[in-house]
Structure formats: C-alpha cells, structure tokens
Amino acid sequence: MLQQADVIVIGAGIVGAACAVSLQQAGMRTLLIDAAQPGCGVTAAGMGHLVALDESEQELDLCLYSLNLWRDWVVQHPDIGQVTQSGTLWVAENEAQLQQAQQRAERLNARNWHAEMISTQQLHQLEPALRQGLAGAVRVSGDSIVYAPVIAHHMAQELKQLGGQLLCGYQVISLNQASGSSVNLELDNGQRLSAQHVVVAAGLGTSSLLPDIPVFPRKGHLAITDRYPRRLQHQIVSMDYGQHNMTADGLSVAANIQPRATGQWLIGSSRQDGQTDTQVSTIALGTVLQSAIRLLPCLATMHVIRAWAGMRPASPDGQPILGAHPYRSGVWLAAGHEGLGVTTALATAELLKDQMLGLPTAIDATPYAPSRLLP
Structure with a gap:
C-alpha cells in the first residue's frame, strides 16, 4: 500500500533517481515511479561520462x-558504478x-577545472594507439567514466532506505491539476495518485504528459x-564533438571512445534528428566506426560484440529544462x-530541490527555466 507523498517523481533514470533522493533527504516524502526498472531507459543506452562541456x-x-x-558522491559511495x-x-x-x-x-x-595542452609527442606517449600526424590535444584530468544504470539502480534503493517509496512497472498516462493545491496522476492500471508536487523526469515521455514542453528525440549509435x-x-x-556538423540526412x-572498467572499448558518438525508432542504421553505425578508426587505427582489427541505438531527450536550445512549469502549479520539469x-544529474537534483523549497540556488x-521555451 502506497503512503501519501509530498512529491512524486516520474521517471527513474539517473536524473529522476537523483532528484528523488535529494528531495527525500530534504525532508519531503517522495515517491519515485517508473514504467520499467531504474536506469533501464535512456540511462542504459548512453555512454555514461562525467565530462565538462563548454559549448556555452x-x-x-x-x-x-x-x-x-559527483566528486563527493563517489567518495561517499565507493565501488558503485565502476567509476x-x-x-x-x-x-x-x-x-x-x-x-x-x-x-x-x-x-x-x-573555472578551476584542470586542463593542459598536450603536444604531438606527449600525445603518443600517453596513448600509443592514437594515429600519427595528430596536431595535439587538451587533457582534462577531472573527467570520469561511470556505469550509469548501476548508479541509477543504487539511487532508487537508497531512496527506499531513506524512507521514500519506489513503484516500478506502472506507467503514468495522464497528469492534471486538482481543484486544490495538489496534482493528480493516473497510472496505466487505473490507479490515481496525487501529491503537492510532481517532478516530470520522464525523458522522451515528457512531451506525452506535457505536450507544451518541447522535448524531442535525437538518435545516437554506439x-x-x-x-x-x-x-x-x-x-x-x-574536437568536432558537439559541433553538430550534420550531413544532408541530418x-x-x-x-568518442571510452575505455571501460571491463577492458572493453565503448565507441560513439552520433546525433541524428527526425528519427522515430531505435533500429540500428548500418550507414550511421559505419560512419561512427570510421570516425573512431580514423583516430585509433587498431580499432579496425578489434572485435565489436554489440551495437545499438538510443534516443536522447533534447531541447530546442540545447539546454536542459529544469524548474517549475510556468502555468501548472505544482508541476516541475527535469528534462531535455x-x-x-x-x-548533470546531481546538479539538476539540487537546483530542483532548492527551487521547490524556496532556497537560493548554487548557480x-x-x-x-521551462518558461524560456513556452509562449
């Protein structure tokens, strides 16, 4: 039997799970809902890097x-997520x-995030597998690689240990304003729930619950x-990463090549708009592999054991959508x-929690803010 919650978080990917833990730690009774299991959606399909990007x-x-x-989180949670x-x-x-x-x-x-220029000679001393003739590199030593599905699962279990609730296997099919100060949800089994606050962290499911929020899919191959x-x-x-130099087919x-803790190499990365399914495209995958081989020629002789495609939940201006919905009282966004x-999962959780509690935010x-995208 579910207990009454102050906050319901929809979506138990790494963003939603982080939000749920932060809100529960702040003293708000929190229920986390997911149609499948924690970390099984977009979180499981991605690369799992902790990286300082600076396009803006x-x-x-x-x-x-x-x-x-994340630095503090890793210290507090040793041996979780193959960091x-x-x-x-x-x-x-x-x-x-x-x-x-x-x-x-x-x-x-x-900004006190250490980065150093690496010469061509130093580059091949650091990574002999890189091809000859590269101009150099910048090394950002504070970046990390994690196995995000395990972390999302751990966060969901931590929520329960803190006294919060986890409900898996049920999809939220509608979200509407109640007559009072609460927000109503309906699940696909007909059950209805309500809470003072609802956080929509449903990834690509965000727009089906809130059609006015412009979250759209951006396909990637790995x-x-x-x-x-x-x-x-x-x-x-x-250095081309993130610059969106698209071909005629978008x-x-x-x-982007990662050495995983297992000894495997994870190879990406691509972006493609206007796609509606996660079927692997041999053309897109081949282009990804060719791009990686151009930097690391030895990849051409390695055995690729699996390939897949996933959909990133993107926003029109490239910034995530975080904060209160401007027209729906009690509805909050953690999407895009x-x-x-x-x-950015942990920062998202803290920004959302502080705004919900009326506290100053760290940045x-x-x-x-969702209001920037709505008329």
Whole structure:
C-alpha cells in the first residue's frame, strides 16, 4: 500500500533517481515511479561520462556544479558504478582544432577545472594507439567514466532506505491539476495518485504528459568491443564533438571512445534528428566506426560484440529544462538533458530541490527555466 507523498517523481533514470533522493533527504516524502526498472531507459543506452562541456557558459556552469557534486558522491559511495577517473583527451586533427583546444583549456582552467595542452609527442606517449600526424590535444584530468544504470539502480534503493517509496512497472498516462493545491496522476492500471508536487523526469515521455514542453528525440549509435585491457587509458574525443556538423540526412558524427572498467572499448558518438525508432542504421553505425578508426587505427582489427541505438531527450536550445512549469502549479520539469543527463544529474537534483523549497540556488537557474521555451 502506497503512503501519501509530498512529491512524486516520474521517471527513474539517473536524473529522476537523483532528484528523488535529494528531495527525500530534504525532508519531503517522495515517491519515485517508473514504467520499467531504474536506469533501464535512456540511462542504459548512453555512454555514461562525467565530462565538462563548454559549448556555452550555462552548459559549463551546470557541468562544473554537478562534477563537484559527483566528486563527493563517489567518495561517499565507493565501488558503485565502476567509476574510473580516466580523464578526457580532446584530440585535435589540425591546427584549427588545436586552437580550439587551447581555448577550451583556457576556459576550463579559468573555472578551476584542470586542463593542459598536450603536444604531438606527449600525445603518443600517453596513448600509443592514437594515429600519427595528430596536431595535439587538451587533457582534462577531472573527467570520469561511470556505469550509469548501476548508479541509477543504487539511487532508487537508497531512496527506499531513506524512507521514500519506489513503484516500478506502472506507467503514468495522464497528469492534471486538482481543484486544490495538489496534482493528480493516473497510472496505466487505473490507479490515481496525487501529491503537492510532481517532478516530470520522464525523458522522451515528457512531451506525452506535457505536450507544451518541447522535448524531442535525437538518435545516437554506439558499439562496444571485446575486452582489450590496458590498451587505452583516457577517454578519447574529437574536437568536432558537439559541433553538430550534420550531413544532408541530418547525421552528425564525432569520435568518442571510452575505455571501460571491463577492458572493453565503448565507441560513439552520433546525433541524428527526425528519427522515430531505435533500429540500428548500418550507414550511421559505419560512419561512427570510421570516425573512431580514423583516430585509433587498431580499432579496425578489434572485435565489436554489440551495437545499438538510443534516443536522447533534447531541447530546442540545447539546454536542459529544469524548474517549475510556468502555468501548472505544482508541476516541475527535469528534462531535455540530451547527452549530459549523467554528468548533470546531481546538479539538476539540487537546483530542483532548492527551487521547490524556496532556497537560493548554487548557480543561476534562469537559463534552464521551462518558461524560456513556452509562449
């Protein structure tokens, strides 16, 4: 029998699970609902990196706030989620990219997130598998790799240990305002629930519950190799990453290769709009693999054991949608993180909790407010 909750969080991916734990720790009775199991959706399909991205000041603000929270979380939760502080090598293939790398290093160092320029010679000493002829790189030593589904599952169990509630296997099919100060939900089994606050962290399901919130799918392809331990130490990312240089069919690819704790290599990354399913495209996957092989030629001889595609929940302006719905009292959003859901999960949870409780936020939450996207 479910107990009355102050807050209901819809969606037990890593963002929703983090929000639920933060709210429960703040003294709010919290119920976390998921149609499947914690961490089984977008969280399970992604790469699982903790990385400082700086395509905008707002993006960097959120990343750095969250990365510092993750440092504390890892200390408090040892041996959870295969956390590896591999650091990231942002690899420049030409002089223009090397200048961009220098600018990235300057921006990160100005914010006390250590980054250092790496020469061509140093690059091959650090990672001998990289091809010859690269212009250099910037190494961001504080970045990490995690296995996010395990962390989301752990967070959901931690919620229960803190006295919160977890309800799995039931989908929320409608969300509406009650006559009083609460919000009503209906589940697919006909059950109705209500709470003073409802947090929608449902990923791509956000727009089905709230059609006015413009969260849309952005498809990506990934592949993973057999085990090749100790052949790669850093996460390798092309300086093209995130720049959305799309082909005529809307496909954007930039190499991102991670050494996993298992010894496997996880290979991405692509973005493609206008897709409606998660079927693997041989063209897109081939382009992803070719991009990775261009940086790490030895990949051409490695055994790829699995490939898959997933959908990132994206927003029109590239920033996540965090905070109170401007027209629906009691409804809160934690959506549209695209490829940064894992990185920014803890900051999302803290920003949402502080706003809900009327507390000052650690960083300016205005750039992520849902009101910016609604007429």
